[in-house]
Amino acid sequence: MNRQLLHTPEGVRDIYGKEYAKKICIENKIHEAVKSYGYEDIQTPTFEYFDVFSKEIGTTPSKELYKFFDKEGDTLVLRPDFTPSIARCVAKYFCEEKEPIRLSYMGNTFTNTSNLQGKLKEVTQMGVELINEPSVEADAEMISLVIEALKSTGLTKFQVSIGEVEYFKGLCEEAGLDEETELDLRACISGKNYFATEELLNERQVAEPYRSIILKVADMFGSMVSLAEAKSLVKNARSQAAIERLEKLYEVLKLYGVEEYISFDLGMLSKYRYYTGVIFKAYTYGIGNAVVTGGRYNTLLNYFGKDAAAIGFVLVIDDILEALDRQKVEVKLPDEKQKLFYQADNKVDFANKLAEAKKLREQGIPVELLKEN
């Protein structure tokens, strides 16, 4: 027999038995949480034209996309994430719509990352997008939904960090930094690389007081961050508006009663330039990266020809499962199936057992019919 046939390629795997039952259970719980906020499910194709995930729109570098060709020679891509597809759908089907649109999705995504790094190439993502709603209430709804979804899975120890990309943009503007310096600074600060930030500021001869202010901002994360202090550091309207937005957001989050999970991180500056306002990430123990990432992207839909505000997040189901496993959180599975045995070559007994099984099944109890040995 060909042993090679039994293997799956690196980065993909079979999920079965108890583990799959757990996964479905978690998916359902999160789905329930999302549904309770009035989000409607949407399904988009597994592969799309390359342009939908191109550099300007997507967040995955081209070399990490699974690409192939159709018969016309067009380049197709297995989706690395959902947001561009959802944006395309909204621009196409809800072009004239002015009212808020609430969409949620779940499905597998594919990234062609390097081997031997302990990372999966196919993962299940679940996410939501709220379109046509630029308000602070929408920001709060998104974040409290993240918390609700995480809580529904049984996780208790997690934290949501919130940033505002406009704050840093405004600060750079005020300091009169050129684009290159701003980009380099973003990389250093979002990598929490304090001394590289310091070095870069010296090298580019950024003048005081901005040198100290930027260094301070680089260190502004964790539970002790004071928004009032952050506000007092800057004079420009853009940054101040960003902090005011966060202050308002915090007020609304208090109404949701979720402030214990919240902290601020003004040094959170996404690599991706499409985020235009609030951005956030959720962290928990047992998993080395954020389990949820999201934010406001008010310009992304422009690429598809619709001018609309939008905010969304994505959550990686496989990461949540791993975190639950590492934190030893029990996932309550549905009742186990019942087994009914019938005697072989006994028609009457079989008919009886069949009737019994039918009854149980009607009550919603899973039944497996087995031949007695």
Next chain:
Amino acid sequence: MSEERYLTFALGKGRLANKTLELFEEIGITCEEMKDKNSRKLIFVNEELKLRFFLAKGPDVPTYVELGAADIGVVGKDTIVEENRNVHEVLDLGFGKCRMCVCGPESARELLKHHERIRVASKYPNMAKDYFYNKKHQTVDIIKLNGSVELGPLVELSDVIVDIVETGSTLRENGLEVLEEICPLSARMIVNPVSMQMQTERIKDLVMRVRQKLAEKQ
């Protein structure tokens, strides 16, 4: 909620680990278990401060930290760049100073001035590639070696090498010299991004104390 958890350190084996422990001791973080040279333990614990330490091969340190098996790591800048993992680089520890250089016989200096194709041997293929492709715009063949890279030009395996230079004495003894410097290197402290968010106060406090100590020493 962070207090009950261990903070786990992955240290690059060898001199780097010793230097790191010395530095930690100066700010009051000790690990008596680790001083016992005969111990065959792999993980060392300081119960009082809730700290755990383990030694790992340099290139594995960023892997442990990225995947969250260790919260904090100490490793050379060369390894961080070469491995290119998603970790926060929070501190330059100042020791283990050296340089990443292009080295070779004097005759090879000419080869670096044009964009002609040359052969480069290195333990650091990613760094070598980045330097030649993106900074010098020179197409090169890179040959990965696992040690004694200086042999490369001597036995005509390659035209030049890309390697770490500390004093340069090995190079000189073999008739090689530094042709170009790529970047300065030193030991760095790296932190897992999730640990940074979940245990911010503890980690920030540690980083602050080390930073202060380093400033005093200067």
